Amino acid sequence: MTYICPICQSPLQQHLPSKGYYCENKHHFDIAKEGYLNLLPVQHKKSKEPGDSRAMMRSRRSFLEAGFYQPLAQTITALIDQHRTVQPPMHILDMGCGEGYYSRQIEALCQHPEQLDLHGIDIAKNAILAAAKKQPNAHFIVASNKRMPYADHYFDLIVIVYAPANDAEVVRLLKTDGLLLTVTPGPRHLWQLKEFIYKEVKEHKVEIDLPEGYEQIDSRRLSYTITPDQEHRMALLQMTPFAWRAKGEIQSRIQRAQDLEIETDFIITLATKR
Numbered sequence: 001m002t003y004i005c006p007i008c009q010s011p012l013q014q015h016l017p018s019k020g021y022y023c024e025n026k027h028h029f030d031i032a033k034e035g036y037l038n039l040l041p042v043q044h045k046k047s048k049e050p051g052d053s054r055a056m057m058r059s060r061r062s063f064l065e066a067g068f069y070q071p072l073a074q075t076i077t078a079l080i081d082q083h084r085t086v087q088p089p090m091h092i093l094d095m096g097c098g099e100g101y102y103s104r105q106i107e108a109l110c111q112h113p114e115q116l117d118l119h120g121i122d123i124a125k126n127a128i129l130a131a132a133k134k135q136p137n138a139h140f141i142v143a144s145n146k147r148m149p150y151a152d153h154y155f156d157l158i159v160i161v162y163a164p165a166n167d168a169e170v171v172r173l174l175k176t177d178g179l180l181l182t183v184t185p186g187p188r189h190l191w192q193l194k195e196f197i198y199k200e201v202k203e204h205k206v207e208i209d210l211p212e213g214y215e216q217i218d219s220r221r222l223s224y225t226i227t228p229d230q231e232h233r234m235a236l237l238q239m240t241p242f243a244w245r246a247k248g249e250i251q252s253r254i255q256r257a258q259d260l261e262i263e264t265d266f267i268i269t270l271a272t273k274r
Helices: 054-065 070-082 101-109 125-134 167-173 191-197 230-238 249-256
Strands: 013-015 020-022 090-095 116-122 139-142 155-161 174-185 214-226 262-273
Touching (some): 054 230, 070 101, 070 174, 125 139, 155 167, 167 174, 191 249, 230 249
């Protein structure tokens, strides 16, 4: 079984023809008309609409769909194809998937995408709704990364792009020979944006935190320059953890800058159990 009940952790079975899911303790979960499954019980929510705000999602959608991070998606996909050794289908989970940009890129760019079983999880319901509508071949659920309602050792690969992760859950979900692919900031990521915000800009410390017992088997540093227009520049700013520092005049200066070139710098790491 793919899913477990988020309330009692029993296996979930699909109920046909309704296509909803239920467990032996009669907890029932319907599939939304858009195709996603909501496995985030009310008692597990800390707010009415957990996850990124709609404004944040609009900013991320605008920036990503403009193609500025397309080289990153291509590098992720190339790593997956290079290290794909399991018999199909290869079960892949995009953790903190948002609106599913990287999941769609994997399907579009990977060799033999028909051999992939793509899944995405995010706590933001509106993001999952959009992801499910855009990629009907994938399986999206609303749930927390701290309690991921999937069966033990189900996934061959977990992809984490700038998303928080619970190491114990990652280890539980990955197969013994499963792969963990993470994307973290490189030393000079978004350097020129930071120059507007900080008096002294320091290189980002590269820290690759892997679950205990996992070791790196491949790593790539991807660096290139982008020149987003004013709209996409401000959208990029809203995607960053230092956006809260950019208020008033700082935002105005970033927006007014002419032909601002911004460095991107990513560390892509592939790891497996030692």
